[in-house]
Amino acid sequence: MPTSPAAVRRAEGSWGWAELVRQPAAASGAPPGLFRPQFRRAAFLWVCVTLPVVAVVAVFATTPGRYIVVYALVASGLYTTPALLHTWLAARRAPRPDDVVWWMWLAALVLSYGMGCGMILGVATGVRAGTVAGAAAVAVISLLLMGAVVTMVRSRSGGRAMSVDLVESLMSVIVIVAPLALVFGPRVLDAEAPWYAIPAAIAVPCSVFGVYWAALLYLRLAGDSGAIATIGVALAVLGLINSIGQTAQGITGFALPAVPLLVLQALCMCLLSFIPLYVPDRISPGLDRLPPQDQVRGAWLPAALVLVGLPVLLVTTLALHHTESWATNYSLGVVVVLLVLAALRQLAAVRETRRLYHRLETVNDTRRELLAQVMQHSDDDRHRVAAQLHEQAVSAYASFVSFMQAGGLAASSVAAGRAPMAEASAIVRDGLGRQAESLRRLMLAVQPLQVDRPRSRSLDTTIRAYVDALYGDGGGPLPVVEVDDDLVLDWATETVVLRIVQEAVSNVWRHSRAGRLDVAIGTDGPAVVVRVRDDGAGFDPSAALFESGIGVMRSLAALSEGTVAIDSRPGGGTTVTARLGGPPEPEDGGADGPGPEAPRPILRLVRDGLASSVGEA
Numbered sequence: 310m311p312t313s314p315a316a317v318r319r320a321e322g323s324w325g326w327a328e329l330v331r332q333p334a335a336a337s338g339a340p341p342g343l344f345r346p347q348f349r350r351a352a353f354l355w356v357c358v359t360l361p362v363v364a365v366v367a368v369f370a371t372t373p374g375r376y377i378v379v380y381a382l383v384a385s386g387l388y389t390t391p392a393l394l395h396t397w398l399a400a401r402r403a404p405r406p407d408d409v410v411w412w413m414w415l416a417a418l419v420l421s422y423g424m425g426c427g428m429i430l431g432v433a434t435g436v437r438a439g440t441v442a443g444a445a446a447v448a449v450i451s452l453l454l455m456g457a458v459v460t461m462v463r464s465r466s467g468g469r470a471m472s473v474d475l476v477e478s479l480m481s482v483i484v485i486v487a488p489l490a491l492v493f494g495p496r497v498l499d500a501e502a503p504w505y506a507i508p509a510a511i512a513v514p515c516s517v518f519g520v521y522w523a524a525l526l527y528l529r530l531a532g533d534s535g536a537i538a539t540i541g542v543a544l545a546v547l548g549l550i551n552s553i554g555q556t557a558q559g560i561t562g563f564a565l566p567a568v569p570l571l572v573l574q575a576l577c578m579c580l581l582s583f584i585p586l587y588v589p590d591r592i593s594p595g596l597d598r599l600p601p602q603d604q605v606r607g608a609w610l611p612a613a614l615v616l617v618g619l620p621v622l623l624v625t626t627l628a629l630h631h632t633e634s635w636a637t638n639y640s641l642g643v644v645v646v647l648l649v650l651a652a653l654r655q656l657a658a659v660r661e662t663r664r665l666y667h668r669l670e671t672v673n674d675t676r677r678e679l680l681a682q683v684m685q686h687s688d689d690d691r692h693r694v695a696a697q698l699h700e701q702a703v704s705a706y707a708s709f710v711s712f713m714q715a716g717g718l719a720a721s722s723v724a725a726g727r728a729p730m731a732e733a734s735a736i737v738r739d740g741l742g743r744q745a746e747s748l749r750r751l752m753l754a755v756q757p758l759q760v761d762r763p764r765s766r767s768l769d770t771t772i773r774a775y776v777d778a779l780y781g782d783g784g785g786p787l788p789v790v791e792v793d794d795d796l797v798l799d800w801a802t803e804t805v806v807l808r809i810v811q812e813a814v815s816n817v818w819r820h821s822r823a824g825r826l827d828v829a830i831g832t833d834g835p836a837v838v839v840r841v842r843d844d845g846a847g848f849d850p851s852a853a854l855f856e857s858g859i860g861v862m863r864s865l866a867a868l869s870e871g872t873v874a875i876d877s878r879p880g881g882g883t884t885v886t887a888r889l890g891g892p893p894e895p896e897d898g899g900a901d902g903p904g905p906e907a908p909r910p911i912l913r914l915v916r917d918g919l920a921s922s923v924g925e926a
Contacts, residue, residue, distance in 0.1 A: 465595020
């Protein structure tokens, strides 16, 4: 009887909570994560069942003691208790370096749980914890939660500097909290329940900080693991509203309605427990998925913070400076701090941008090096094929020499009663046949891959790559390359065309300081016409030396029975025109190359019938 994998795991004792809640890797249609969707649905059902209970029990929170008990036991404990379990599982199962995030999250939950137990114990015994102890506990919990979010954002920030994000988040906290502190600060210090109002007030700037970083995480994940980022933003926003409401409750001595505030606290705690349930089973990419140039940040956020925050602070100061003597000095101090932070942010952003563009330069250098290697490899392949063709031609020539030598021995062979010419012809025919077959195979081996685009696009790409590799980031001209789509060149002519263009472009790079470079390759009847034009310094062609590259271009053109014409003058740019094959242009007075010659005899191999024949090209 076959045994199921689950039975095997139970038999081996390896079945545990981690396997029970772990998301199966092969689950179809389910997002990858550490927890099964059924477990998430159960948690959501638990929230739906308990929130009405919190609302009902909150009706009886008519005294400060009852409010604290409902706050800690019902509105918080119903959610932190199960959250301890699945946060511990997430910390154990999360991939590195995200596991550190969830250990910090777990530590914050443990402290929150202990703080709630202390509040209940204080109500039961009548011994209330001091304001300093409560404020310290809230500060530590907030630091752990903020540290967890910052750590998660840091691993997804690509090449961006965390210093810029930290400065911007501090600016956002100051811009939002400074007017609130100006209005409500004295009331918090003079609250009827300062032991409750002051710790809640400390959570306000921490919540603003959390809103900024949760939004940052949402933007940098950009759809990957979006659920956890969305819940994080919702938690940060509700946490900010909740901390403001709880501060107001402490200021008024628990005179505000208890039901909405306790339900709001329950919503915050259920979101706090939900976030670990959506931990992905792999590190989701952040800005690392983008090239360096797309990671450069804008400068609109700090500008918007200052432009919006300073007028609000100014209006608040003008409204309170008659009743609060310290308001003016306080606002001036806030403005100075914002200006200093803006300057620090600008310096850090400049360093970050330079670092990102240095990465981009490194990528470009690597790309150019690869292009240069590809082009060099292509040239090497051409040279190897040319060498192979030369070897085949030498072998054919040797066969003809043997044939002629055999013909010289014909008289003595006739006396011996043999047919030497027929025998020699057969030997030469077989040798040339082998050479022809070898050349045919070589032709098949080096033929280009079949592609959907025109063959001429390979010339365009090669020329552009050469210009890019030549100029690099030196501010060279952007080449305009035009190649006739119907142009199909044989291997030898294409090689000559590329080498002439390379020589001409190299001359432009070395001498002309051109701002424009045009390369055109087309046909004129039976001839292939190559033109390279620039708007650079120009020169006197009659005074040019062989080393300038003109002689090299003319030698290359001569291989295809072509000519090279140079049209240039000092200050007027240069145009190099190469005409390969066909008669030269009659009006091209600058052409200097071999003219048309009489057709020369060539040998044509005949596989069947005669061994060889001599004809006109």
